[in-house]
Amino acid sequence: MADEIDGLLGIDQQKHAGWHADSIAVRGYEGIDARTGSISYPLYQSATFAHPAWGQSTGYCYSRCGNPTRLELENTIALLEGGKKAMAFSSGMAAITTLLKLLRAGDHVLVSDDLYGGTYRLFSNIYTQYGLEFDYVDLTDPDVLAASFKPNTRLVFLETPTNPTMKVADVAAVGEAAHAHGAVFAVDNTFLTMYFQKPFELGGDVVIYSGTKYLCGHNDVLSGFLILRDNTLLEPLFNATMSEGNQLDPFDSWLMLRSLKTLGVRLRQQERNAKRIAEALKANPHVTDVFYVGDPDHQNYELSKRQTTGFGAMISFKTDTHERALAVLERTKLILFAESLGGTESLVTYPLVQTHGSIPKPMLDKLGIDDRLLRLSVGIEDIDDLLADLEQALA
Incomplete structure (x- = not known):
């Protein structure tokens, strides 16, 4: 050895x-x-x-x-x-x-x-x-x-x-x-x-x-x-x-x-996009909850500011109904309905069935992972196009 x-x-x-x-x-x-x-x-x-x-x-x-x-x-x-x-x-x-x-x-x-x-x-x-x-x-x-x-x-x-x-x-x-x-x-x-x-x-x-x-x-x-x-x-x-x-x-x-080689360039653009999207989701009448660590209203926002130099580009959010969550998965055009995260392409995922399908229901219920929760990995596309895509998908 x-x-x-x-x-x-x-x-x-x-x-x-x-x-x-x-x-x-x-x-x-x-x-x-x-x-x-x-x-x-x-x-x-x-x-x-x-x-x-x-x-x-x-x-x-x-x-x-x-x-x-x-x-x-x-x-x-x-x-x-x-x-x-x-x-x-x-x-x-x-x-x-x-x-x-x-x-x-x-x-x-x-x-x-x-x-x-x-x-x-x-x-x-x-x-x-x-x-x-x-x-x-x-x-x-x-x-x-x-x-x-x-x-x-x-x-x-x-x-x-x-x-x-x-x-x-x-x-x-x-x-x-x-x-x-x-x-x-x-x-x-x-x-x-x-x-x-x-x-x-x-x-x-x-x-x-x-x-x-x-x-x-x-x-x-x-x-x-x-x-x-x-x-x-x-x-x-x-x-x-x-x-x-x-x-x-x-x-x-x-x-x-x-x-x-492009890690920093990508992450900076993704974070800029994520901040704009989190703000838009919070203002949308069909979204009840937004989970983004870069949101000043996040319960651990001050802790994140102390121990990190940025907030990343992962957002989870809940729609007002189960049916609307499924509709978002079908209606997005620029944002892709796909598993994984972190890429240049924006991806939306349905955790209850996809990434967290192995988690027992009592644990899911405790964490609030339900049939209205979506997870969004924000990419580097033009922010106006991303905002427009989410707006029409949530309508």
């Missing part, structure tokens, strides 16, 4: 010191190919690598172990996040699955009660079979959080903002509580990305992404990431992914490097 990890132990966090996120995203960690000067980092579409001689290595042997294109992506992500090491996976769910390999039968996990349905399904339908215990609690409530720890709590898993009701937890407070009980603190940062929120600065040990979403931004790559604050957890996680083979392939790694 030591030989396989050698050379992959982490990044120089001072590389490109003083550069802002936009510059790092455009240039990348190494940035250019040292041999040719290519400004597009090369795609190493190779499964295996030749050794110069016995006992000698180029640093690579087999792409499941390490691939230059994937390593450049991982190092760029780690540098942007402010972590020591990133690991790229074939999906966000593959990343979460690998994280769970830190646990053993009998371990207890505290999880956000409002979270992506696929994560709930993975935890409750799959990993309970292996002896793990999961409790879904309101991590935004300090009293509930304090009362939920057990002697065997080993992991706290936080989504913030939550999916789909956009609750916001005090990340630093949750991290402090997790560490006081000897638990690893993992933050799913998919909705805001490192561009708007830095969980490591708030006490996170591991940051998780569905890279398919904002980091990709073009709805054409499935990917996931684990980023580690330091190398403490690297060996067991690297051993797990080496054994299971769920890493991101070279071509998708290359596409992700290309996507990252």
Whole structure:
């Protein structure tokens, strides 16, 4: 294992010191190919690598172990996040699955009660079979959080903002509580990305992404990431992914490097659009509730301002009737009725049936995920066109 990890132990966090996120995203960690000067980092579409001689290595042997294109992506992500090491996976769910390999039968996990349905399904339908215990609690409530720890709590898993009701937890407070009980603190940062929120600065040990979403931004790559604050957890996680083979392939790694170059440009435009849309939805007579963390009326607005540098572009809202919610899905023309989020195209989703279909009804009822709730991922289209599309769809 030591030989396989050698050379992959982490990044120089001072590389490109003083550069802002936009510059790092455009240039990348190494940035250019040292041999040719290519400004597009090369795609190493190779499964295996030749050794110069016995006992000698180029640093690579087999792409499941390490691939230059994937390593450049991982190092760029780690540098942007402010972590020591990133690991790229074939999906966000593959990343979460690998994280769970830190646990053993009998371990207890505290999880956000409002979270992506696929994560709930993975935890409750799959990993309970292996002896793990999961409790879904309101991590935004300090009293509930304090009362939920057990002697065997080993992991706290936080989504913030939550999916789909956009609750916001005090990340630093949750991290402090997790560490006081000897638990690893993992933050799913998919909705805001490192561009708007830095969980490591708030006490996170591991940051998780569905890279398919904002980091990709073009709805054409499935990917996931684990980023580690330091190398403490690297060996067991690297051993797990080496054994299971769920890493991101070279071509998708290359596409992700290309996507990252426009991360800041996309997020700024998406957030500008989202603020306008949230205002319009609040003023619409057929909308009863709007959930957007950038709305000054959001219950956690001041907390978001303290711990983030932006609000992102995810909005959930409720229509006045079930029939109108379904009509919106049918009537939108520019906005697409499709699952996923974070891309340049605006997408509307019906959480009750789509993203949260695996959640038990009592839990859905508690969270307010009902047949009137829609989730909107705001894209980069012209804002006037988006507003007009929503207005006619809600009429």
